[in-house]
Amino acid sequence: MNLPMYDNGLLSGLLAGFLFGYVLEGAGFGSPRKLTGQFFLKDWSVFKIMFTAVIVAAFGLWLFETLGWMRPHAAFVPTLLIYGTVLGGALIGLGFVLGGYCPGTSAVGFASGRLDAFVFMLGMVAGSSLFAGVFDDIRGLALAAVEPRGLTLPQLFGVPAILVIAGLAVIAFLGWKVGSMVEKKFGGPYGVEEVLDSVDTGGGTRHAGGIRIQPAE
C-alpha cells in the first residue's frame, strides 16, 4: 500500500478533528478540573490516556512501516529546538495549571459549554500575537534547532524503534499502577457528577454543598 495518503483537504481535517474532539470529550478532557487534577495527583487520566495513545499510535506506525503498508519515514517528525521545545513546553504546562486547558482541550471545553474555555481561547490568540510582536527580537534563540532535524529517540540512542516503544510501555504500565494508587488516596479520579457540580451556570456552584472531605495528606 501507498500510505500515507497526504490528504490535507477539508474533509480530511473535519473527519480527523471530529474523531479527536469526540474522544477527548469522552475522556473527560473538556473539564479543567479533571485535566488539572493530574498536577494535584488526584486524577491521572492525562498521564494514562496520553501515554496509552502515544504507545498505540507509535506501535501502529511501526507496524504499518514494517509490513510495508506505509512508506518509511513518511510521518512528519517535529524538530527538537534547543530552547524553544522545553521552554515552550514549560509555558504551556504553567498556563495549563493556571488556565485549566491546553489548546485542543480548550476547544473541547468550549464545545461542552464552558465559558472559561472560550476566554482561554481568547488568551491564546493574544499570546500568539504577543509572540508575533517580539518574534524579530527572539528569532535566533527561538529557532535554534538541534541537528539533525526531526531527531528521534531510536536515532539518538541507536536502538530499534520497537525497543523504544517497549520501553515506553514498561514506563506507562508502572506509572499507571502508581497513578491508580495515588489518585485513590487523594479521593480521585473526578467523576462526571463532581465535574458538572463545579460548573457555575449563573447561580453559583454546588461543590458537594461547599463541603469537601479532605483526605489526609
Add this chain to the structure above:
Amino acid sequence: MQAAPRPFWPPLAAGTALGLVLLFTFLISGHGLGASGFFARFAAWLSALLAPDWAAGNSYFGPFLRSNPLDSWIGWEIVGVIVGGLVGALSSGRFKAGIEHGPRIGSGSRLLWALLGGVLVGFGARLAQGCTSGIGLSGSATLAAAGFVFLAGFFGAGFLGSIFARRLWQ
C-alpha cells in the same frame, strides 16, 4: 428532568481510542493532530483585520497571510474538534453551559486566570512550534526527541506551578 449524565470513558478505552484516531490521522494526512496552529492562524487573520499594515509587515504573521490563514487543514480540524466535542457532550448528557472552577474561587477570578493561562499557552505554543497535541502527543508517537523534551517541560512546569495554583482548583 434530564437523564443522568453518562460517566467518562475508562482511561484504557479513551487512550486506545485516542491512539487509533491519531494513527488514522497519520495515515490519511502524513502528520498527526494539532490545535495551537489554528489559534496562531486566527491571530494572524484578526491582526490583518484590525491592523492590516502591521500584520502584513510582521515577520511571523506575514507568511500566514499570503493566502487565507483560516482555510487550512488545521482550521477544518478545529471545526471538527468542536463539532465532535459537542456531539459527545450532548449525546452523553455532559454538556453544561457555565464557568467551571474549583470550590475556593469565584467565577470572575476563574475567568481572569483562564485568560492569563491562555496567554502563556498561546505564547509557549509558538515558541515550541506546537502544543500538547502537536508536539507532546503526535510528536511522541513518532518517537521524536522533541515530543519527550516537550513533555518533560510541560509536566515539570505544571507540577511546579501546581504549588501556587492549588487554591484555584482544590
